[in-house]
Amino acid sequence: MPGLQTWVGMSEIHVQKGPTLFTCAGLASCIGLVAYDPLAKVGGMAHIMLPESFPEKPTAKPGQFANTAIPALLDEMERLGASPTKLIAAYAGGAQVFRFGAGKEALGVGARNAAAVAEWVRKYGLKVVAEDVGGNLGRTLTMCTTSGDVKVRTVDGVERVLCNVLQEPWQPTP
Amino acid sequence: MATNTMTIEDIVRKTTDLPTMPAAAIRVIREADSSTSTAGTMAQSLAQDQSLSARVLRLANSAYYGLSRRITNLQEAVIVLGMRSIRNLAMVASTYPWMTRPLKGYGLGPRQLWTHSFGVAIGAQLVAQKARLDDADAAFTAGLLHDLGKVALSVWLEDKVAQLIGIAIAEGVTFDEAERRVLGFDHTEVGEYLAESWNLPSVLTQAIRYHHQPNLAEPPSKLVDAVHVGDYLTMTMGFGLGADGLQYEFFEEALERLKLSAEDLDTVTDSFVLAYEGYESMFMELQVA
Numbered sequence: 367m368p369g370l371q372t373w374v375g376m377s378e379i380h381v382q383k384g385p386t387l388f389t390c391a392g393l394a395s396c397i398g399l400v401a402y403d404p405l406a407k408v409g410g411m412a413h414i415m416l417p418e419s420f421p422e423k424p425t426a427k428p429g430q431f432a433n434t435a436i437p438a439l440l441d442e443m444e445r446l447g448a449s450p451t452k453l454i455a456a457y458a459g460g461a462q463v464f465r466f467g468a469g470k471e472a473l474g475v476g477a478r479n480a481a482a483v484a485e486w487v488r489k490y491g492l493k494v495v496a497e498d499v500g501g502n503l504g505r506t507l508t509m510c511t512t513s514g515d516v517k518v519r520t521v522d523g524v525e526r527v528l529c530n531v532l533q534e535p536w537q538p539t540p
Numbered sequence: 541m542a543t544n545t546m547t548i549e550d551i552v553r554k555t556t557d558l559p560t561m562p563a564a565a566i567r568v569i570r571e572a573d574s575s576t577s578t579a580g581t582m583a584q585s586l587a588q589d590q591s592l593s594a595r596v597l598r599l600a601n602s603a604y605y606g607l608s609r610r611i612t613n614l615q616e617a618v619i620v621l622g623m624r625s626i627r628n629l630a631m632v633a634s635t636y637p638w639m640t641r642p643l644k645g646y647g648l649g650p651r652q653l654w655t656h657s658f659g660v661a662i663g664a665q666l667v668a669q670k671a672r673l674d675d676a677d678a679a680f681t682a683g684l685l686h687d688l689g690k691v692a693l694s695v696w697l698e699d700k701v702a703q704l705i706g707i708a709i710a711e712g713v714t715f716d717e718a719e720r721r722v723l724g725f726d727h728t729e730v731g732e733y734l735a736e737s738w739n740l741p742s743v744l745t746q747a748i749r750y751h752h753q754p755n756l757a758e759p760p761s762k763l764v765d766a767v768h769v770g771d772y773l774t775m776t777m778g779f780g781l782g783a784d785g786l787q788y789e790f791f792e793e794a795l796e797r798l799k800l801s802a803e804d805l806d807t808v809t810d811s812f813v814l815a816y817e818g819y820e821s822m823f824m825e826l827q828v829a
Contacts, residue, residue, distance in 0.1 A: 392778035463776040464790035504781040
């Protein structure tokens with residue numbers, strides 16, 4: 367376990383070259399997205415709150431929205447020497463908070479966040495090796511860049527390894 | 541503990557660490573709602589509690605308000621910030637000491653109930669502003685106090701929380717319904733009991749009582765609806781989620797009564813983070829106050 371922990375608050379994006387433990391705590395409907403370039407040893411994490419930015423309003427924090435967070439994360443990682451085509455990514459969150467009446471599922475921002483992240487990672491050709499979305503439990507997502515483990519811990523205390531970004535066989539994006 | 545044979549009165553009587561509300565803070569709430577109050581009478585009410593007054597002045601001088609000079613007396617604070625803001629500051633100063641305690645019965649660590657309650661205060665206020673309610677600031681106070689009952693009930697739930705979650709999951713009921721099945725009442729009813737014992741205005745008591753069941757409020761109350769929606773937004777964003785987190789029901793009728801759409805909720809969510817971050821400078825003052 368590296369000594370340095372990088373906490374990623376709501377709407378934030380953090381990138382780091384070298385060892386750290388990226389942590390997104392208290393994810394409910396938000397999505398935590400991690401990416402790692404094993405060759406450049408550059409990692410990054412975004413804590414995404416909403417599916418899409420508001421067209422009529424400037425975006426103060428690109429990490430806030432799925433459509434702006436993903437390109438911003440890639441840009442910041444590239445600045446530290448990562449190659450966007452070599453990134454291994456995973457994401458978790460998007461829980462459905464509260465129950466809704468029939469036909470009111472559009473209110474469920476968790477599901478909309480998960481769908482938006484899936485869409486934008488595909489658009490940017492990000493290689494996603496694991497995801498853990500939905501359900502109704504809050505999550506904490508971590509990525510240890512020393513061991514490569516990406517872990518999800520739910521509020522009921524259960525922790526599991528979602529994937530290992532160092533053990534994923536890297537293949538060039540077709 | 542044989543909680544299922546206990547009444548709300550028993551719970552309140554036997555709990556050693558009950559939340560408290562200074563009499564001066566209650567007077568401040570009433571002053572803010574009164575058409576005859578002045579900056580002078582408001583300051584007088586506050587001045588009856590020196591410790592509360594000192595904390596309110598400290599908050600008024602926090603970086604959050606960015607005042608160009610230091611406010612040194614209460615009357616000036618009321619004039620500069622307004623009665624409703626002073627009421628909210630008095631509420632923040634009064635609740636912070638007991639709301640930051642951990643609540644093991646709800647799986648909440650130190651400060652987590654505070655984080656959640658403060659989030660609901662901001663969320664309910666933003667919802668009330670979006671819905672153009674007359675006194676959006678009252679939604680702040682109602683949101684801050686909405687989970688008051690949890691503070692009294694927590695210790696009695698410590699050995700029952702796994703059972704309650706089990707019932708909620710196995711039977712597909714909400715956490716407040718599981719509380720009612722096991723205890724005969726839920727945290728909103730305990731909160732209502734405490735609020736009445738403090739003599740809080742009935743609109744606030746109603747918001748505490750019906751924040752999980754806004755359709756039961758009689759007559760319907762937009763303040764209750766704003767707190768319900770604020771609670772939903774705050775939990776959705778993961779602020780202070782405890783063991784009961786995400787096991788509640790959202791009543792879209794609350795949105796309909798407030799005349800808000802799903803898109804409006806997204807814009808409130810967007811404003812929420814900035815508003816919350818803005819208040820963080822105030823938290824610093826609370827920690828030393």
